[in-house]
Amino acid sequence: MPINLTEPTELLPVPGVRLGVAAAGIRYRDRADLVLMEVAVRSNVAAVFTQNAFCAAPVIVAREHLAAGGVRYLLINSGNANAGTGDRGLKDARASCAHVAEILGGQAEQVLPFSTGVIGEHLPVPRVREAMPGLAAGLAADNWMDAMRAIMTTDTVGKGISRRVTLSGGTVTLTGIAKGSGMIRPDMATMLAFLATDAVVPAGDLQEMLNAAVEESFNCITVDGDTSTNDACVLAATGASGVRVAEDDDRRRFAAALQAVCDFLAQAIVRDGEGATKFITLHVTGGQTPDEARRVADAVAHSPLVKTALFASDPNWGRILAAVGRAGVxxxxxxxxxxxxxxxxxxxxxxxAAAYTEEAGRQVMDQAEIPIYIHLGRGRSEARVYTCDLSYDYVRINAEYRS
Amino acid sequence: MPINLTEPTELLPVPGVRLGVAAAGIRYRDRADLVLMEVAVRSNVAAVFTQNAFCAAPVIVAREHLAAGGVRYLLINSGNANAGTGDRGLKDARASCAHVAEILGGQAEQVLPFSTGVIGEHLPVPRVREAMPGLAAGLAADNWMDAMRAIMTTDTVGKGISRRVTLSGGTVTLTGIAKGSGMIRPDMATMLAFLATDAVVPAGDLQEMLNAAVEESFNCITVDGDTSTNDACVLAATGASGVRVAEDDDRRRFAAALQAVCDFLAQAIVRDGEGATKFITLHVTGGQTPDEARRVADAVAHSPLVKTALFASDPNWGRILAAVGRAGVxxxxxxxxxxxxxxxxxxxxxxxAAAYTEEAGRQVMDQAEIPIYIHLGRGRSEARVYTCDLSYDYVRINAEYRS
Known part of the structure; x- marks a missing residue:
């Protein structure tokens, strides 16, 4: 059961973006597992990828293609991560891009590939190829909900959100979808997010704003400290609205909306971590540097002793304090x-604390949403991290998945 | 069930060391929970303490008293960690030392206090005081087995070992006891080890050899990455044998025996981690520096995804590789x-690997002892870490302990 999270009832189309969805049979039966997202000519596309040295083949290819410029398509499959697949994995990712270009024109380099699913198995490229004509024929502006569901792996609900942003030159749309359960799922490699807007945003600004928004959202979630081999977050700006994000004021408004969308999707990933029963926000203040504040937040967020205490609604402050103490400050x-x-x-x-009582502690720990404030008393730097508890179901899911 | 670990049948007395054991009722009923260890006048005593900034009151006091020199007594209680107890905790630890001096003479500063047990509760000093006369009256050389059991908290078996070491000047004894379950136990703060020898070892050499042995043993174990507030390892050399550890050859032999004793006790702590069903040795080779080899070993050892796969006997190499990839090399x-x-x-x-089969992988993962070799192919540096798997029982023990 996701924590205070339901699927959106609708997602707003983004002028300049069309999506196609197909059931290619990559791993799952009888469900969509392949998405093609088309962005208008001269769209600007920004992206952030996993920092894991062991990154999947599609991540390597998407980075290359993004650097070449002129991106027109994103091809996303679920069910197979195409990770740990060596040279053949790279060939498979490139071949998938080539199949898009064969049907829709342009170059294979104008396609960014993304994969999520089981590690270490080869991508069944022939199934991707067979699905391509139907995928291309079905491209439509209002397919966001279907796309959101097609990229899910073991997510229990689709994760998506739309915002309308009023800028000085008019109103633009920002829609985003994401999949993932915060590195919690075995072999499921793991977090993907695709955002699009019809605003006109210069490429450099777009990447800068995406970096800032990701830093405060997707990079602030942790379920178990494991980072995936396939993580990616992409933001396309089609410019179809003709409304420019140019003035400082517009930039602030757009950046705020982008931050809100990323924040919602990042939280959604933690809220849907299977096994999670509590949603925790860790606020660390009073650090000498942002880095030390973040180290403290991470140490607490990654502590199995803290996480099992949260699961048990046990206000075990000794465990939190011990985790703070070993954060290396x-x-x-x-x-x-x-x-x-x-x-x-x-x-x-x-x-x-002198006035503290176990009853008061247990009452606040019994909530589904628990904010924890840690003040270090050393300076003015802060950090915020979202995480969840560690339950029996975490072990069950991760131990029994392949049996 | 500890993994391939049984309680010793006997522990050798160490000339110059006497131990007393009492049931003081600090937390447990009807079991010994207080140990007094006396070392001969002019013994040299070396120690290593927790690096946690949030260290317990007895750790602070023991460090002070050790620095003052002339140590004659170690006072160890189980059931209460005297951690997170503020100024009163320091007073309580000092008062306990003073009670030893009152009965046995000497100064409070000649007593090192150690506590293990629940965090955040005050030490019942009157019970320590009441137990003191009996403790002093019962001091005897052959009480190591009882002392070993009295320092246990939720350990399921006592952990102890003795070695005889033949040096150029004669034979000496080295006996050690330890308690702990590798940071796995809730609130139980956590690892204590007490070693003694009748060899003559200069103070500087003793500390140097202890540092080296701890680095390769107690500092190489991890259950969940949480480090305790009370960890300590003490080595006393009484010199009662008159046999000096002086020549290079003697030093090598004594250091090897010390390493073997520490290694046994450190492994015992992991083997008795409740919830643990597998004992894992991670060997990382081919690092450019020892630090990067250790970072890789730690990343794999701390990965909940790897640990749940080990629990499930699932040869999930993708999870190991992903953990290697995020180790920051x-x-x-x-x-x-x-x-x-x-x-x-x-x-x-x-x-x-081309020749790899799931059957071969599953067979080797089904063993209770699993060595994992990770070769980085970058240089000649190595690291070795002992750890265990992550099971339902880990969550049960840590979530339900206080309920």
């Missing part, structure tokens, strides 16, 4: 650390 | 990475 004065869960002060002066 | 060439599980080659050239 040089010269940390534990007596200055203050920790609140929701509005309950639990730690101050290096120990349990 | 700059410029890692995945095509040079080779991974073997036992004698089965599973990964080479960035993907599944």
């Amino acid at each position: 040089a010269g940390l004065d534990v007596s200055r650390v203050r920790i609140e869960i929701g509005d309950v002060l639990i730690v101050e002066g290096g120990g349990r | 700059a410029g890692l060439d995945v095509s040079r990475v080779r991974i073997e599980i036992g004698d089965v080659l599973i990964v080479e050239g960035g993907g599944r």
Whole structure:
């Protein structure tokens, strides 16, 4: 059961974008598993990819093709990650792009490939090829909901959102879809997000705004600290509205909407982490540097002891404090650390707060959404991380998936 | 069920060391929970403590007292960690030391205090005081087995070992006991080890040899990446044998025995991690630096996806490779990475090895002891880490402990 998350009832078409969806039979039976997204000529496309040194073949090819410029198509399959597939994996990813160009014209280099699913199996390219004519024939502006569902692997609900943004020159649309369960799923390689707008955004600005939005959203979620081999987030600006994101004020408004969309989708991935029963927001303040604030947030978010305590609704402040203590913050004065869960002060002066009661702690830990505030008392830097608890179901899903 | 680990049948007395054991009722009923270890006058004592910034009161006091020199007593309680207890915790630890001096003479500063157990509760010092006369009266050389059991918290078996070491000047004894379940136990703060020898070892040499042995043993184990607030390892050399560890050859022999004792005790902690069903040795070779080899070993050892696959006996090489890829090794060439599980080659050239079969992989993963070899192909540096799998019981123990 996702935590406070339901599928959107509609997603707004983005002028300049058409989507096709097919059931190619890559792994799943009787469901769509292949998406073709077409963006208008002269769209600008920005992207952020996984930092894992072991990155999947489609990530390598998508990076190359994006650098060549002139992107017209995104080809996305679920069910197979095309990762750990060596040279043949690269050939398969390139062949898939070539099949798009064969049917729709242009060059294979104008196609970005994306794959998500099982690692270590070869992509069945003939099935991709067979599905291509139907995929091309079905391209339509209002296919976002179907595309959202086709990219799912073991997600339990589709993840999508649309925003209308009013700029000085008019109103533009921003729609995004994502799949993933926050690295939680075995072999499922893992997080993909595709966003599009009809605003006119220069390429450099687009990449800059995407980097900033991803940094504060998709890069702030963690389920188990494992990063995937296939992660990617793409933002296309078709310019079809003719409305420019140019002035500072427009830029702020557009960036805010982009941040909100990324934030919603990133949270959705954590909220749908199977096994997750609690949605946790870690706010670390008072760091000397953003880096040390982030290190503390990560140490707490990755601590299995903290995560199992959250699952048990156990206000176990000793585990949180121990995780803060081992985050590698040089010269940390534990007596200055203050920790609140929701509005309950639990730690101050290096120990349990005087007014704290177990009942108050248990009550706030019993909620499905738990904000944890950790103040380091060293400076003004902050970090925020979204995470979830660690439950029996996490072990079940990850241990039993292949049996 | 601990993995290939049984309690020792006997532990050798160490001339110059006497131990007393009492049931003080600190937390447990009807079992010993307090140990006093006396070392001969002019013993040299070396120690290694937790690096956690949030360290427990007894750790702070033990560090101070050790620096003052002239240590005669170690006072160890189980059931209460005296961690997260603020200023009162420090007073309580010092008061406990003072009670030893009151009964046995000397200064409070000659006593090192150690606590293990629940975090955040105050140490019941009056019970320590009440138990002191009996503890002192019962001091005896052959109490190692009882001491070993008294320091246990949720350990399922006592952990101890003795070695006789023949040096150029004669034979000496080395006995060690430890408690802990590798950071796996909730609130149980966590690993303590006490070693003693009757060899004559200069203080500087003793600390140097202990540092080296701990680095390759207790610092190479991980269950869940959480480090405790109370970890300590102490080595006392009473000199009662009159046999000096002086020549290079003696030093090598004694250091090897010390390493073997530490290695046994460190492994025992992982083998007794409740929830653990597999004992894993990660060997990383071919690193450019020891640090990068260790980073890779840690990334794999801490990966919940790898650990749940180990629990499921699933030879999921994609998860291992993905963990290697995210270890932050700059410029890692995945095509040079080779991974073997036992004698089965599973990964080479960035993907599944040609000769690999799932049957062979599953067979080797089904063992209770699994060595994993990861060759990075970049240089000559190595790292070795002991860990265990992640099972339902890990979640059960850590989620349900306080309920």
